[in-house]
Amino acid sequence: MDALTTPILEVKDLHVAYGKVEALHGVNLKVGAGQIVTVIGPNGAGKSTMLNAIADALPTTGTMRGSVSLLGEDVASVPVEARVARGMCLVPEKRELFSTMTVEDNLLLGSYRRYRAREKNYADQLDVVFELFPRLKERRKQDAGTLSGGERQMLAVGRALMAKPQLLMLDEPSLGLAPRIVKEIFHIIVRLKETGVAILLVEQNARAALQVADYAYVLETGSVGLEGPASQLANDSKVIDTYLGLAKKAA
Numbered sequence: 001m002d003a004l005t006t007p008i009l010e011v012k013d014l015h016v017a018y019g020k021v022e023a024l025h026g027v028n029l030k031v032g033a034g035q036i037v038t039v040i041g042p043n044g045a046g047k048s049t050m051l052n053a054i055a056d057a058l059p060t061t062g063t064m065r066g067s068v069s070l071l072g073e074d075v076a077s078v079p080v081e082a083r084v085a086r087g088m089c090l091v092p093e094k095r096e097l098f099s100t101m102t103v104e105d106n107l108l109l110g111s112y113r114r115y116r117a118r119e120k121n122y123a124d125q126l127d128v129v130f131e132l133f134p135r136l137k138e139r140r141k142q143d144a145g146t147l148s149g150g151e152r153q154m155l156a157v158g159r160a161l162m163a164k165p166q167l168l169m170l171d172e173p174s175l176g177l178a179p180r181i182v183k184e185i186f187h188i189i190v191r192l193k194e195t196g197v198a199i200l201l202v203e204q205n206a207r208a209a210l211q212v213a214d215y216a217y218v219l220e221t222g223s224v225g226l227e228g229p230a231s232q233l234a235n236d237s238k239v240i241d242t243y244l245g246l247a248k249k250a251a
């Protein structure tokens with residue numbers, strides 16, 4: 001990352017505890033403009049906790065300290081809705097959709113919730129989302145409950161995009177999806193980056209994530225064990241033995 005450029009996101013010395021369980025202890029991370037940054041690591045390492053802390057979406061039992069800056073501004077005391085209005089969006093691992101509403105209404109509701117009454121015309125952004133996800137366009141009048149797993153994931157990402165984020169955070173977008181669909185979704189993530197959206201991608205599918213990312217962090221039991229350019233980590237013997245082998249078996 002260019003040292004002179006203010007990162008879109010900067011996390012410093014992030015600690016999170018759930019009661020006596022310390023889930024994160026001292027995580028530092030940066031996402032630059034136009035970058036895909038991935039965080040890989042085993043189950044329970046603290047990846048979702050990290051995203052939730054950044055987005056102000058921790059469960060009430062979670063407490064955090066450390067700083068989270070969006071475009072150089074500390075957002076530690078800024079609530080989730082205001083963080084979204086400033087350009088930060090999280091697509092959580094659990095895809096929250098309204099099953100008995102159409103694809104289009106899910107998208108519009110997403111934007112309404114995020115923008116409130118500040119911006120009334122969403123048609124342009126709907127077109128942007130449909131251009132990225134032709135499958136959603138074809139199914140725009142279909143209830144979300146009738147979608148496949150992959151389409152539901154696309155809709156969850158599309159809903160976040162209705163808020164025109166500068167930083168999109170994705171929690172395991174490949175979870176439970178067939179390799180073909182994972183490929184399709186990751187291709188869209190790269191296209192999104194090309195449109196100027198910075199992406200923080202949490203993934204257990206390290207192989208797929210390292211292929212698209214510019215920079216990578218390996219989170220191990222609550223702290224960063226390793227970091228570097230994604231292409232470098234993809235050739236690191238520890239990463240290959242520990243994560244890429246597993247991803248291969250899982251694929």
Ligand SMILES: Nc1ncnc2c1ncn2[C@@H]1O[C@H](COP(=O)(O)OP(=O)(O)OP(=O)(O)O)[C@@H](O)[C@H]1O
Pocket residue numbers: 018021023041042043044045046047048049050059061204
């Ligand atoms: N609400 C909670 N209350 C108590 N402990 C929690 C809570 N959520 C997570 N934890 C604990 O915090 C640690 C980190 O969990 P987290 O879900 O962030 O890991 P993860 O890396 O996202 O795992 P996975 O890849 O399995 O989703 C784990 O030890 C987990 O058991």
